[in-house]
Amino acid sequence: MERFTDEALVLSTVDYGESDRLVTLLTREHGKLTAFAAGARKSKRRFAGALEPYMRLRVQLVETRGSTVRLDSADIVAGYYGARADLSLIARALYAVELCRELTRDHEPHPELFELLESYLQKLEAKEAGPTSLLAFELSALAHAGLMPRFDSCSLCGGALGAHPRFDQAHGGAVCESCALRARDAVAVPSELLSGLRALQEGERTPLPPELRARARGLLNVFIAHHIGRRLKSVDFMAQVGLD
Template sequence: MRSVDYRDSDRIVTLLTEDHGKLSALARGARKSQRRFGGALQPYVLMNAHFRPGRGELANLERVSVDRSFHGILRNLQAIGAAGAALAVIRERVPDHEPEPAVFDTTVRLLTALNDGAPPEETLLSLQIRTLAVLGFAPTLDRCVLCGKTPAAGRSASFDAARGGIVCRACGGGRLVLSAAALRRWVVVQATSEFAAQPWPARERQEIRDALAQLDANHATVTVRERTAAASSSWEGRLP
């Protein structure tokens, strides 16, 4: 998900693994020798990797092999932007050393979709929606979070990220309004694993983008999850 040059020949890489969550590892000699890691440390690659413990929380990356590459993303600037933003979302929200298999699967599906030409912005928004749900932060969209009243079918609803979902007018409403179409879209995206093959209507896209931005801003000011680090003698797993 991220690579930083370290000393004369090494790199520190941040990786999302299937079995051990997000972790950082030292890839010794990665800058000077292509033979040891090949193209596996390039962006948008699913690989098999072997680690061993290092100092502190930084593991040592021993060897890797490419499982699948998604370099079709590199042919489209919008896809590159969406993939980079998606990985930044994962990097920010997923705790270190805490397995999240559903997030891993969603990330691989996102890279596959972008590689195959899916609409970039809709793909990114879908990943954000699903990541919130998987990590337990999905907003309440089927009833008022304060009084429990169900909104009328086919009607828009006020949305307040700080309160965790939609808020009816009697309870004061919210800062944003989500149309019935945007609410339906959100619920469908959250419940499925596939990504959109076609662009969404512009209004739905904008409303969902604004609601997600409000949720992100609220998340940035509140500690919502404890981060834990688990030590192990060795780790093996796949990672994108």
Template sequence: MGALPQRTEAVVLRTTNYSEADRIVTLLTADQGLRKGFAKAARNSRKRFSGGLEPFTRAIFHWREGRGTLWSLQDAELLDGHYGLRDDIRRLALAGYGVELVELLLEEGEPQPAVYSMVCAFLAYLATGGDPAVARLLLELRLVNDLGYIPHLLHCSECFRVFHQESIRFDTARGGCLCLACAGGSGFEISLGTAGSLARTLKVESDRFAGFQFGELTLHEGQKILSQVLRSILPREPKSLRFLAQL
């Protein structure tokens, strides 16, 4: 008799149709990080997976070991379909960008419980009408921080002098924020207020999205900073980013 199926909570990042009725599912799990599963005859068995294979859904999956690292998915119990995402194209596109970003940044099989909680909160916030600009800034900033790529924000990355009321510049290749004496014209100018806002935001629990208010300058400069950081660490540009930029 084979081993009993194991049980894991996960968010569906992506599904790919395989053969006539099967699906390959990319999951972000609560306890094992990024994993892929094979759902045999999934397109012919709505009852077995109960809508739990759609992108952005959170569900309990029962699985057995399959070939290599691929799980054999047995069934799913839907926890949250995040159906509100379908009501707004911008929020839906941002959700797609967010889960693609996570898939590109994480290593398969490496537990990331904080990232899992963050992604669940990100999707729930968007599905209930959250501000897309705020959601994007928070997700990108926290991913960069949790994965160890956060740049220097409150002091010069080269001379380590703490900033006071002054102009500063930002250059990912040189570690983050720079005083004008060290910058020598490299990077781009940002406000000290933006750097301070980003640093203060990192002190809040990473699964909290509601209640944040950022000014237009912080949103603009923050996205510029995080876009540069992400370009330096991603293996490729997310395919969803081009569509998101058109909205």
């Protein structure tokens, strides 16, 4: 069995048996891995405080016969403790790690996504990530996963969107009024919303006004749920906290 070391961000954990824990990691070099941490819930020395969502770790892993690897040790590199003292920051961090978990397949390296998530967590910790930055993070994560929604032209015909654009998650983004007749789930959206989302895709970081931000949040929630097959649990937590 091969032993290896990697950098990792904790995406989620599940208690297993009486004392063990299954930990989903996004590693820099090996992608998403499910690691078995034997005795993690009883040992206060081996994994003390390390196996919590969005911790940044240096891990020692061992390949096993199945798809799960064995976690032998985990050293905390960054705890992002500044992002754990406020419910709004916790909600955004949990949403970010859940999104990355659902957008990736096991054992497929995604170094760009690792760096994107690490950077966003650093901004949350430094209190430098406003509400619009979460939309920018989502759009970048979707792009790395090959699921970038289209906002600049019609997703079906490639033509101009016209004065009355619509958005259809099943067809990959915005559609023109004519093509909307073929997109049963298409909903009307204001042109300025599509322009704002396109600007975020292109790297601009101008904050969206609250009304447009809330509508953008709704569009991306529907788009992501359609493509991964379910609504992310952290969406409801953000709503409970009062975040759009």
